[in-house]
Structure formats: C-alpha cells, structure tokens
Amino acid sequence: MNYKTIPEMFFSVVNSNPDKKILNYKFNDKWIGINGIELKDKVVSLASALYSFDLDSQDKVAILSSTSYQWALCDYSIVCSGMTTVTVYPTLAIDQVEFILVNSEAKLIFVENIEQLNKINKIYSSCDNLKHVIVMDDSISNEHDYVNSLSELIEIGNKYKEKNNISIENKIKSINPDDLVTLIYTSGTTGMPKGVMLSHNNLISNINEVSKLQKNLEKEIFLSFLPLSHVLERMAGHFFALSINSKIYYAENMETVGENMNEISPTVVVCVPRFFEKMYNKIIAGLNDGSENKKKIFNWALKIGKDYTNIKHAKQSVPLNLKIKYKIADMLIYGKVRSKLGGKIKFFISGGAPLSTNIAEFFAGIGIIILEGYGLTETSPVLTSNTPEDIRFGCVGRKLDNVELKIAKDGEILAKGPNIMLGYYKDEVATKNVFDDDGWFHTGDIGVIDNDGFLKITDRKKSLLVTSAGKNIAPAPLENALNSSKYIEQCLVLGDKRNFISALIVPNFDMVNHHLLSINKDKLSNDAIIDHPDVIILINKEVSDSMNSFSSYETVKKYKLLSNQFSIEKGEMTPKMSIVRKKVIENYSDIIESIYK
Numbered sequence: 001m002n003y004k005t006i007p008e009m010f011f012s013v014v015n016s017n018p019d020k021k022i023l024n025y026k027f028n029d030k031w032i033g034i035n036g037i038e039l040k041d042k043v044v045s046l047a048s049a050l051y052s053f054d055l056d057s058q059d060k061v062a063i064l065s066s067t068s069y070q071w072a073l074c075d076y077s078i079v080c081s082g083m084t085t086v087t088v089y090p091t092l093a094i095d096q097v098e099f100i101l102v103n104s105e106a107k108l109i110f111v112e113n114i115e116q117l118n119k120i121n122k123i124y125s126s127c128d129n130l131k132h133v134i135v136m137d138d139s140i141s142n143e144h145d146y147v148n149s150l151s152e153l154i155e156i157g158n159k160y161k162e163k164n165n166i167s168i169e170n171k172i173k174s175i176n177p178d179d180l181v182t183l184i185y186t187s188g189t190t191g192m193p194k195g196v197m198l199s200h201n202n203l204i205s206n207i208n209e210v211s212k213l214q215k216n217l218e219k220e221i222f223l224s225f226l227p228l229s230h231v232l233e234r235m236a237g238h239f240f241a242l243s244i245n246s247k248i249y250y251a252e253n254m255e256t257v258g259e260n261m262n263e264i265s266p267t268v269v270v271c272v273p274r275f276f277e278k279m280y281n282k283i284i285a286g287l288n289d290g291s292e293n294k295k296k297i298f299n300w301a302l303k304i305g306k307d308y309t310n311i312k313h314a315k316q317s318v319p320l321n322l323k324i325k326y327k328i329a330d331m332l333i334y335g336k337v338r339s340k341l342g343g344k345i346k347f348f349i350s351g352g353a354p355l356s357t358n359i360a361e362f363f364a365g366i367g368i369i370i371l372e373g374y375g376l377t378e379t380s381p382v383l384t385s386n387t388p389e390d391i392r393f394g395c396v397g398r399k400l401d402n403v404e405l406k407i408a409k410d411g412e413i414l415a416k417g418p419n420i421m422l423g424y425y426k427d428e429v430a431t432k433n434v435f436d437d438d439g440w441f442h443t444g445d446i447g448v449i450d451n452d453g454f455l456k457i458t459d460r461k462k463s464l465l466v467t468s469a470g471k472n473i474a475p476a477p478l479e480n481a482l483n484s485s486k487y488i489e490q491c492l493v494l495g496d497k498r499n500f501i502s503a504l505i506v507p508n509f510d511m512v513n514h515h516l517l518s519i520n521k522d523k524l525s526n527d528a529i530i531d532h533p534d535v536i537i538l539i540n541k542e543v544s545d546s547m548n549s550f551s552s553y554e555t556v557k558k559y560k561l562l563s564n565q566f567s568i569e570k571g572e573m574t575p576k577m578s579i580v581r582k583k584v585i586e587n588y589s590d591i592i593e594s595i596y597k
Helices: 006-016 036-052 069-080 094-104 114-126 150-164 168-174 200-210 231-243 254-264 273-288 292-313 320-339 357-365 428-434 475-483 509-518 533-546 581-587 589-596
Strands: 021-027 030-035 060-064 084-088 108-111 132-135 147-149 180-185 195-199 221-224 247-250 268-271 347-350 370-375 382-385 404-407 412-416 441-449 455-460 488-494 501-507 556-561
Touching (some): 006 200, 036 150, 060 069, 060 094, 060 114, 069 084, 069 231, 094 195, 108 114, 132 150, 147 150, 180 231, 195 200, 231 268, 268 273, 273 292, 273 347, 357 370, 581 589
Parallel strands (some): 060 084, 060 108, 108 132, 221 247, 347 370, 501 556
Antiparallel strands (some): 021 030, 370 382, 488 501
C-alpha cells in the first residue's frame, strides 16, 4: 500500500471492489450489504452536499453517534471532501458536547437520532459556528431550518453535483498528507477534553505498519461494535479494515455481539479487555454448573492448551504426544468454544486498557488468540503490538518498525514516529507539555522494555500511589488482579499518602447471586449483597487470593463494597470506560475516610 491520504485509499478500494458488500448492517432481521459502487455513490453525494452548504477544505464537521454503517458513510464523506471529522461520544454530557463543538468550531454535525438531536437543540444557539444538523437515522427533518435528514442530504448532494459538474474523486488530489483529517477529543480524566490533531500521514503511516504485523491478512471479515469515536476502532476496525479489502459488519448493539458473531463468522474482531473478562466469567459459570466429569475434561484440556501454546510461543518443536492430545482437546473443548464465536476467528485485537495475563493465557489455552497492543489517541494509536507468531503474555508487544521508543529515567515511556499527533487543537501549552526539546512525545505511562524488545506497561504516571511510608506503588497491577475475579466487576485501589493500601470494590452482582443460590441462600438486592456475611467471606477470599503474587506492602489490606457501579453520568467513567480516579475519590470520600479511621 502506497496511499498518501485516507481519500486516496477509500477510492482505490471501492473502485477495485465494485460488487463486494463492503459495509453490512442488520435491518428487519436481515443483513444488508452496501457494495463498492453504492458506497462510492453515497459518499460522493454526501461530500457534494457538504460543498453545497458552503463548507470548504479543512472546515470541521462533527459526528455524534453510536457505531453504525451511517457513521462510516459520514466519516468518509467528510474526509473525502477535504474537511476534518470531529468525533463526539454519544454518551458525553451536554456540557462536554457543547465544549467540543465550540472549541472545534464545527460548522455541521451529524447526529444519530432524535435523542442526540435534542442535545444539540439545547446548545445550538451557543455554538456560534454550527449552522447545520443532519439526523442520520432519518427519523426527523425540518424540525428547524437548520435540520435535515441523511436521505435529504444525499438528494441535495446529487442535485448539487449534477448542477455544478464537480468530481469529488478529482478534488481529493489537492488534499495534502499533512492536512488535518480528524480531531479526536481525549476522554478528559483530568478536566475538559483536549482535541488531538491527526493528519492523513499520521493515520496512513500507522495503517501501513500495522498491515505488516500479520502475514496474509487480506479480505477479512470484521465485526465492529466499539465506539468509532475512539481511535482504536476508528483505525483498526474502520480505516485499516477497509485498506485490506475487508467486509465490515456492524453489530446491532453491545448486547447482540455474541449473536452477531454467530451469524457472520468474523475473522478479526477489535475488543477491549472487559469483553474477554465477561466471556471468561460466562465460561467459568457454565463450567461450575456442569458435572464433575465435565470439569475434569475442561481442566485437562486447559492444561494441554497451555502446555501447547507455551511451547509454540517459545518457538520450540511440539512433541508428538502433545500434538495428539491437543487435537483431542480441540475436538472436545476448543472447537466448541470457537464455534460460539462464529468458528472462523483468526484473532482478537485488544486495546484501550490492560489485559489480565491470566485471561490472555486462559484464552490462548483454548485456542483463541488475543493480540494485545499499546498506544494512545495521540499516536494514531498503535505504538506496539504482539503478533500471532510472537506473543508474550503480560506484555503489549514490540514496537512498530517506524516507531522509536525509550524509557525515561523516571520510567515514563517516550515515543517518536510519523504517527505522533500534530498537537492539541488551539492549545499550545498542553502541546508543549507533552513534547520535550528533543521531540520525544511523553506518553504519561510507566513501563519497561525487556531484552527481547517487548514492552510491559506498569501504570499511568499520574496514578502512582506514594504511601506515608514512602513506598511507590502502581495501582494498575493490583486492580487487574482484583478484576480477574469473576465476583468483582470494578475496583479502584487507594493509598496515596496513607499508611496502607485499600480498595473500593463493586461486586459482580449476578455472579455473587449465583454463588449464593449455589449454597442454598436467597437471591439478594445490591444493597443487601454488600453487607451479607457470606458475600464478605467470598470477597475476602477473592481479594486474598488475588494478592498472593504481590509484596506485603503492596497488598490490599482493607476494602469497602459499593452497591452501584461507577458511571459516566456521575463523572466516574470516561466514554471509553476508564475510571476517573479523582472523581471516584471525591464521590466516595466519606466511605474512603471510614476505611482509614
């Protein structure tokens, strides 16, 4: 691939695949595909319509929507018109949506439905540059002079294109690789979000290097369900997937992902660790409900799988007797699990948060490859990645060939490369703060690089806890260990300037109730669960077991159970589901103080 811009890549792919159903979505219980010709026509019409609204090159156009084929259409129409896509999470509070639209100076916004339209109507008058709102699901139009439906926009574009005899395909030749292609606003764990400026070259350079990581990766089937507002799905499941001539299917919603996987049999799926944690818990819960014989067979198969994969990853020859046992285990166990995921998975891509080593080893042991990588919005995003041939559990892989990495004296990971952002939009101070005088980008993450070049992330630099005894403790490994328990849904490890480590823990209420029923106790409400003696005994054991591999001064000595999950609405979670440490500590200050009394 020698593309210089995203539009050049888009037109090359659709022109080469006129009849291929590139984008696929479900409607009335049937999968409907949009082939290359149709995709090109729709994108050209929408791009022409943007010109008809007197928008010009590098103008900002926002998308406020969940992941869908319409999201992809709108994004490609924006970038193929030479404009800049501003992504907005649909779960953001209205004040953050307003901030992004005002800060980015967006002139038009695509909104998913009437719910998102109502948000914009409330802030429309305060967004001086915003002139047009397009409703993507066609549920409403002409509510106000500034509102149109997506179908109407396509018609407007068709008329404008014919009347003015314009060719979008010719216009893209004037787009420069260094032009701003997108503004992606960071999640804002420390205040209002910052607009990360990514160019065509940033993204194309990352696409080109990622494509080298896996041999014979071509014409895959992707299932897309993570937010396209986030850089991981946008690059891996959107731009990269298209660049390798794949078919992309859009899950109906988060709850139907398993069902949709069965229907379409994807070969590659981009996920976050929480997806695997839930899948793991479901498998274990099903196993616990089974017979003793079933448990023995599963545990035997799991051990065989681990032995087999460890030898393979060490690049050693697998003994014949182990190969035979592995084939038997595959028939009895592994194949059945894979069939529930569609049966054709080559690998999962995991990012956005750390993946538990235990979870990675478990899935590898049943024949499911999870490739963990590392990067940030500011790095387009991939800096490092494991590959199917080269996996090291607990690490996020080796660096890409066109990326430079080094570890600073304080342990911070520093990076250079063509994928590093242009800077933060209209924020020179914040930009200067993350680049040093030698041009290294400071990631804010702490890590180590081993002798073989594998990177291991230990924590966020700002998250490090310093106890009153002066011990530096990274909370992430402790939190990952706790979260590996099927009985724990969320947790936050505490202890900064305190004399011991503690935690706030949100139980997995379904799994806890399952446990209570198994010991002949009644099912309980969330509020009752957190005070029940049998639950305390259960969680005590889970906490104790998860702390076995840590030093005494690191281990969680006390904890409090919470009856509600951390939420976006209360400011405790970012849209990509990262915990906002400062906000949780603020919201639960009384409970935290009670731990340390």
